[in-house]
Amino acid sequence: MHVRTLCLGILSFCDKSGYDIRKLAADGNFSHFCEASYGSIYPALAQLTEEDLVTFEVVALDGKPPRKVYSITQAGREALFETLQIPPGPDRFKSEFLFYSLFADKLPSNEFRKLLIRKISETKEKLSGLRHAGEVCDHGPSSFALGYGIAMNEAVLEYLEGFLVKFDSHQGDGFFDQKNSDLNQTELSDAR
Amino acid sequence: MHVRTLCLGILSFCDKSGYDIRKLAADGNFSHFCEASYGSIYPALAQLTEEDLVTFEVVALDGKPPRKVYSITQAGREALFETLQIPPGPDRFKSEFLFYSLFADKLPSNEFRKLLIRKISETKEKLSGLRHAGEVCDHGPSSFALGYGIAMNEAVLEYLEGFLVKFDSHQGDGFFDQKNSDLNQTELSDAR
DNA sequence: TACGTCATGTAAGTCGTTACATGATTGG
DNA sequence: CCAATCATGTAACGACTTACATGACGTA
Numbered sequence: 001m002h003v004r005t006l007c008l009g010i011l012s013f014c015d016k017s018g019y020d021i022r023k024l025a026a027d028g029n030f031s032h033f034c035e036a037s038y039g040s041i042y043p044a045l046a047q048l049t050e051e052d053l054v055t056f057e058v059v060a061l062d063g064k065p066p067r068k069v070y071s072i073t074q075a076g077r078e079a080l081f082e083t084l085q086i087p088p089g090p091d092r093f094k095s096e097f098l099f100y101s102l103f104a105d106k107l108p109s110n111e112f113r114k115l116l117i118r119k120i121s122e123t124k125e126k127l128s129g130l131r132h133a134g135e136v137c138d139h140g141p142s143s144f145a146l147g148y149g150i151a152m153n154e155a156v157l158e159y160l161e162g163f164l165v166k167f168d169s170h171q172g173d174g175f176f177d178q179k180n181s182d183l184n185q186t187e188l189s190d191a192r
Numbered sequence: 193m194h195v196r197t198l199c200l201g202i203l204s205f206c207d208k209s210g211y212d213i214r215k216l217a218a219d220g221n222f223s224h225f226c227e228a229s230y231g232s233i234y235p236a237l238a239q240l241t242e243e244d245l246v247t248f249e250v251v252a253l254d255g256k257p258p259r260k261v262y263s264i265t266q267a268g269r270e271a272l273f274e275t276l277q278i279p280p281g282p283d284r285f286k287s288e289f290l291f292y293s294l295f296a297d298k299l300p301s302n303e304f305r306k307l308l309i310r311k312i313s314e315t316k317e318k319l320s321g322l323r324h325a326g327e328v329c330d331h332g333p334s335s336f337a338l339g340y341g342i343a344m345n346e347a348v349l350e351y352l353e354g355f356l357v358k359f360d361s362h363q364g365d366g367f368f369d370q371k372n373s374d375l376n377q378t379e380l381s382d383a384r
Numbered sequence: 385t386a387c388g389t390c391a392t393g394t395a396a397g398t399c400g401t402t403a404c405a406t407g408a409t410t411g412g
Numbered sequence: 413c414c415a416a417t418c419a420t421g422t423a424a425c426g427a428c429t430t431a432c433a434t435g436a437c438g439t440a
């Protein structure tokens with residue numbers, strides 16, 4: 001979904017500044033299923049303001065730069081729910097880590113193990129963030145989305161930790177060498 | 193990772209045409225962790241050819257259009273493993289479905305249920321594709337990547353099916369109305 | 385007959401990222 | 413004192429997607 005819609009969606013829950021929205025999308029409760037950076041959020045908010053889908057108020061706190069706090073308008077809500085009529089597109093998962101893993105047997109063996117370890121600790125961190133958010137949250141739909149992320153990351157963590165154990169117990173004889181080291185034509189061309 | 197690298201990676205396993213690569217990325221064994229369309233693959237292959245990282249041979253089968261079958265060169269392999277020295281970026285998961293789910297209580301209740309049902313059947317399909325690929329595959333690293341996808345999708349399926357049961361057993365009284373319907377400031381601003 | 389698959393390719397356009405500019409304040 | 417955080421914004425650039433062009437063959 002576009003950053004426009006993301007902004008509108010967040011503002012439909014409560015007033016926020018561009019800075020806040022970016023935080024939510026980058027590290028906060030929305031970060032496990034969407035992304036957005038300043039360079040897309042600020043222009044989006046400017047555009048939404050022009051279209052009267054949002055308004056803002058400049059709020060100056062002492063010792064801090066003034067912030068533009070945005071509110072969604074009635075027209076904004078309508079536009080949002082208009083957008084929600086369109087069926088959602090498919091989920092997208094991209095993993096450079098998994099791509100790298102395809103070459104695990106061609107990399108120095110420590111190299112892949114390092115990646116595994118790093119991934120495991122990243123997943124744990126992500127999980128603890130999501131769990132913490134889940135505990136605090138009493139908004140039904142948000143809990144659902146949080147739970148989804150927790151379930152996914154738990155499964156990944158379990159898978160990776162299980163794999164690491166197997167991997168380490170095979171150290172001497174080269175874990176991946178047990179099986180064929182080359183993909184054949186059939187496997188690669190067989191689409192689902 | 194860039195489409196260039198994806199092409200190089202696939203060709204490091206075996207010779208392929210642009211058409212084949214696109215299939216692998218769109219529906220095949222690579223589709224659960226990357227994406228690429230014709231519009232990015234063909235230019236990438238042309239560029240790689242210019243740089244002598246790949247070569248191609250035109251193969252004409254009867255009754256079918258001629259295909260350009262690409263092979264990776266030694267320089268190509270070196271470039272690939274050069275790229276693999278750079279630590280992989282973070283996994284990215286984007287879900288329009290989860291974004292939509294945030295407004296589950298503001299949509300006509302059947303609407304969200306429909307999305308759930310659709311998501312469940314999509315996940316089942318994805319899973320059966322991955323499982324089938326996993327059974328056929330005897331390349332260690334690929335099995336790892338496949339297993340990762342299977343673990344993730346199994347967890348999602350379980351979560352969604354469990355939720356559907358709970359959701360349906362609450363039909364009369366409006367599932368989400370039990371809890372607060374508005375997110376408050378704290379929840380939204382609390383980053384991880 | 386009309387659509388789907390095989391097969392390659394291009395061009396325009398979208399959308400977003402990265403990096404920079406600016407500047408005050410707080411904490412190690 | 414330096415780095416990080418708070419806070420807004422712009423401009424250049426990058427990478428990919430969508431849609432189109434082309435055409436033959438098989439199948440419902």
